[in-house]
Amino acid sequence: MSCGTNRDCGCATSASPGVDAGRRAFLKSGAAFATVALTPTVTLMAFGAGDAAAQGAQERLNPAARWGLLIDVSKCGDGCNECVTACRKENGWEDTGHPATDAQWIRKVTLTDPKSGASRELPVMCQHCDEPPCVDVCPTGASFKRADGIVLVDKHRCIGCRYCMMACPYKARSFIHEALIDQKPHAPRGKGTVESCTLCVHRIDSGRNPACVESCNATGGGAMMFGDLNDPESAIAKRVAELASTQLRDDLGLDPGVHYVNL
Amino acid sequence: MTSFRQIALVLLVLIGAPVAAALAQEASGVPLPAVPKAVKPAPDANHEQLMRSNHMSLLKHKRDLTVHEGDRTPQYSLNECVTCHAVTGGDGKAVTVADPQHFCRACHDYVAVKIDCFECHASRPGDEDKAAGLAAPGESAVAALSDYLQEVEQ
Numbered sequence: 537m538s539c540g541t542n543r544d545c546g547c548a549t550s551a552s553p554g555v556d557a558g559r560r561a562f563l564k565s566g567a568a569f570a571t572v573a574l575t576p577t578v579t580l581m582a583f584g585a586g587d588a589a590a591q592g593a594q595e596r597l598n599p600a601a602r603w604g605l606l607i608d609v610s611k612c613g614d615g616c617n618e619c620v621t622a623c624r625k626e627n628g629w630e631d632t633g634h635p636a637t638d639a640q641w642i643r644k645v646t647l648t649d650p651k652s653g654a655s656r657e658l659p660v661m662c663q664h665c666d667e668p669p670c671v672d673v674c675p676t677g678a679s680f681k682r683a684d685g686i687v688l689v690d691k692h693r694c695i696g697c698r699y700c701m702m703a704c705p706y707k708a709r710s711f712i713h714e715a716l717i718d719q720k721p722h723a724p725r726g727k728g729t730v731e732s733c734t735l736c737v738h739r740i741d742s743g744r745n746p747a748c749v750e751s752c753n754a755t756g757g758g759a760m761m762f763g764d765l766n767d768p769e770s771a772i773a774k775r776v777a778e779l780a781s782t783q784l785r786d787d788l789g790l791d792p793g794v795h796y797v798n799l
Numbered sequence: 800m801t802s803f804r805q806i807a808l809v810l811l812v813l814i815g816a817p818v819a820a821a822l823a824q825e826a827s828g829v830p831l832p833a834v835p836k837a838v839k840p841a842p843d844a845n846h847e848q849l850m851r852s853n854h855m856s857l858l859k860h861k862r863d864l865t866v867h868e869g870d871r872t873p874q875y876s877l878n879e880c881v882t883c884h885a886v887t888g889g890d891g892k893a894v895t896v897a898d899p900q901h902f903c904r905a906c907h908d909y910v911a912v913k914i915d916c917f918e919c920h921a922s923r924p925g926d927e928d929k930a931a932g933l934a935a936p937g938e939s940a941v942a943a944l945s946d947y948l949q950e951v952e953q
Binding site: 593594595596597680682684688690691692715716717718719720721722724725726727729737738741742 | 919
C-alpha cells in the first residue's frame, strides 16, 4: 500500500483531470462502496486531486529543486541564539533538563583556532547531504531523502534503532526519550523515534522560509539564506556561485545542502 | 481485511443512520458508541460513508503522500480531521485524546482499537496553527486584503 520512496508508483496524484472526474463520479455512485472495499486504496487517493488544486495547497513537491541554506558566518552574532530559539518554538522541542539526551535540531557551535585564539560562531543543523549516510544505514527506510533534497525521518517507519545518529558526521540527529504531550499540530513528535532538522518542510511546502532563516533575518544578524540551489536564477545559487562557500567536512564527499561562507 | 469489513459492516448497521441507531438501541438495549458531531459540514458528499469504513487506509495513505511526496492538500489530512471533529470540553477548549469524549475514541474505545497516532500528532486543533501555520501563507495576503478593504472604504 505504501508508496515508500518509489516516486513512480501509480498512486501519485497525477491522474489526468478526465480520469479523475470519471473516478469521482464512479465513486460517488452506489457502486463506489464495493469498489472502495475491494480495490487497494491507491484508487481512492486519485480522486481528490482536483480539489487540491482548487484549494491552492501544494499537491506535490518540486523534484527539480534542491533546497539548501547559505550561512554567512561573519554575520552570525556572538551569543545570538535567534535561529535556535525560533526552531524550538516552531517545532516544539525544548530542554527537559537532560542536556545529554535532549532533542537538538539546531545548535550554535563555537570554533576556536588554538594557535591564534580567533573564534567563530555558527549554527549547525542537519546538513541535508546529497549522499546522506543516515539514509544508507537505516534498516527500515525511515531515513530518506525527499526528491527535493530534504533529508527526513519518516517517523511512521522509524523503529528508534539510532543507527542514523551514529552514522551522521554532524551529530545532527537526536532521539526522543520521553513521552510528550501538546506537540505542535504541524510538527508531530513522539517517544522512541529519531528526529532532526526538517528544513521546516511544512513551511517549504507552503512557500515559506524555514523558521531559523526567518528569525535570523528579522531579529538576528541576517546571516542565513534559504533557496533552491538547483535554480541558477535563485538568490542563493547566485551567491553560492559568486562567493567561495564551504561545506562542513567536504572531505567526506557527502555534498551537504548547507553552505557556509567566511568560515 | 475480513475483520475490518465485518466490523465496518457491524458499525454501519449499528450506527449507520442516527435514527436507525437510536431504534436499534431502544429495541435491543445494546449500548452504542455516541459519535460526537463535527463542527463544520462534511468536506465531501460521501464523507460519512467513506470514512466510516475507510478512514484507516485513507489516513495511512495520506501520511505517505505528505511525508514522501509533499502533498499538503487538506483532503484526508489528520490535522483536518481533528480540527473539524473537535469536541469542546468543560473548560471551553477542545478536548485531547486523553478525554474519552474525543471523536477518535468514540468508536475505538467501543471496538477496542488502539491507535498510536496521537503519541506524536496533536489531537486537537492548535490555535497558532490557525494563526501561523495554515493561514500563514496568507499573512501578507491578509495584510494586502485589509489594505485593499481600507482603500475601498475610502
